Amino acid sequence: DQQVKQNSPSLSVQEGRISILNCDYTNSMFDYFLWYKKYPAEGPTFLISISSIKDKNEDGRFTVFLNKSAKHLSLHIVPSQPGDSAVYFCAARSNFGNEKLTFGTGTRLTIIP
Amino acid sequence: DSGVTQTPKHLITATGQRVTLRCSPRSGDLSVYWYQQSLDQGLQFLIQYYNGEERAKGNILERFSAQQFPDLHSELNLSSLELGDSALYFCASSPQLTGQYGYTFGSGTRLTVV
Numbered sequence: 534d535q536q537v538k539q540n541s542p543s544l545s546v547q548e549g550r551i552s553i554l555n556c557d558y559t560n561s562m563f564d565y566f567l568w569y570k571k572y573p574a575e576g577p578t579f580l581i582s583i584s585s586i587k588d589k590n591e592d593g594r595f596t597v598f599l600n601k602s603a604k605h606l607s608l609h610i611v612p613s614q615p616g617d618s619a620v621y622f623c624a625a626r627s628n629f630g631n632e633k634l635t636f637g638t639g640t641r642l643t644i645i646p
Numbered sequence: 647d648s649g650v651t652q653t654p655k656h657l658i659t660a661t662g663q664r665v666t667l668r669c670s671p672r673s674g675d676l677s678v679y680w681y682q683q684s685l686d687q688g689l690q691f692l693i694q695y696y697n698g699e700e701r702a703k704g705n706i707l708e709r710f711s712a713q714q715f716p717d718l719h720s721e722l723n724l725s726s727l728e729l730g731d732s733a734l735y736f737c738a739s740s741p742q743l744t745g746q747y748g749y750t751f752g753s754g755t756r757l758t759v760v
Contacts (some may be wrong), residue, residue, distance in 0.1 A: 537688070543687065567748050576648060576751030577689070577737055622689065633702050634749065636689035 535562045535623050539637035547645050552610040556623030558579050559604065563625040567634065568597060571620045578622075581608070609644075617643050618644045649673065652752035660760055667755045669737030671718055676741065677701070678720040679749060680712055683734040685705040694718055701756050727759045 538557045546552045556566075564585045569577035583590040583597045583606070590597050596609045610617055621636040659665055673724035680692040682689050691704035695714035706712075709727075714720040724731060734756050736750035 535688075539688075569748075569751075574753065576650070576652075576738070576753045578648070578751070579748035582748060600666040624689075630663060632692060632693045635691065636681075 537623055537635050537636075537637040538562075539621075539623055539640050541640050542638070543641040543643070545643045545645055546586070546613050547573040548615060550610045550643070552567070552608075552613045552617065552642055554610075554621050554623075554642065556608075557604060557635055558606075558607045558625050560627060560629045560635075561604070566595075566597070566599060566625065567624045567626075568595075569622040569624060577622055581602075583591040587601050613642075613644045614642050615646055618642060648750050648752060650675075650737060650739050650752035651752050652755050654755060655753065656756050658758045658760060659727060661727055661729060663727050664723065665672075665727065665757065667722040667724070667735050667737075667757075669722070669739075669752060670751050671720070671737075671739030674741055675739035675750070676718065677739060678714055678718070679721070679738045679740075680706075680722050681738065683736065683754075684730075684732075684748045689736065691720045692722070694716075698756075724757070729759050732757055732759045 568580040568584040570580045571577040581595050599606045619637045620641045622639045624634040653668045665686040676697045679694045681689040692706040702756045712722045724742040736754045738747050738751040
């Protein structure tokens with residue numbers, strides 16, 4: 534049962550344009566959502582997060598949007614840079630006793646120079 | 647360097663064997679999490695330890711076990727290995743009991759079962 538879904542395995546974006554990565558979830562008990570970035574041969578690195586009481590969180594070039602009614606979140610990167618090429622994982626945490634993070638399958642973002 | 651150290655980085659072993667993966671959490675972190683990433687799969691949660699005690703369990707096989715020692719390092723033991731156990735195994739740590747503010751991941755151990 535995949536509670537966190539990233540339906541696009543890959544995405545290619547021109548340098549300087551906006552990259553939009555999407556994530557859907559099914560568990561309404563999730564209260565915190567996070568994005569991680571992963572380069573080859575490295576572990577995932579925390580990028581940005583958002584609480585379920587907010588609908589937007591911004592950090593420099595990265596903005597995460599949360600639509601609770603649609604159970605959907607997205608990560609916007611603008612402008613996209615070559616160093617943003619990586620695999621991006623969406624993750625969610627339940628507020629009901631279970632403290633683990635549930636991860637999506639990831640989206641491989643390629644920025645084209 | 648994330649501060650979370652995993653050893654070894656690579657491991658090749660035969661089916662039926664047993665291996666131990668080791669993780670040293672970031673200094674000051676009390677929670678340790680183990681995740682498995684198989685080909686084209688997301689990160690599957692295996693188990694969490696907090697200050698030496700098992701805290702949460704995911705889809706961890708009975709052939710797998712883990713522990714966290716008094717110095718807070720953790721070991722993941724995989725036994726009776728099968729081809730399907732080939733994967734990247736990540737350890738992560740966090741300061742608190744919960745993963746609310748995100749984990750810090752190690753660089754992983756790539757296990758190949760032949």
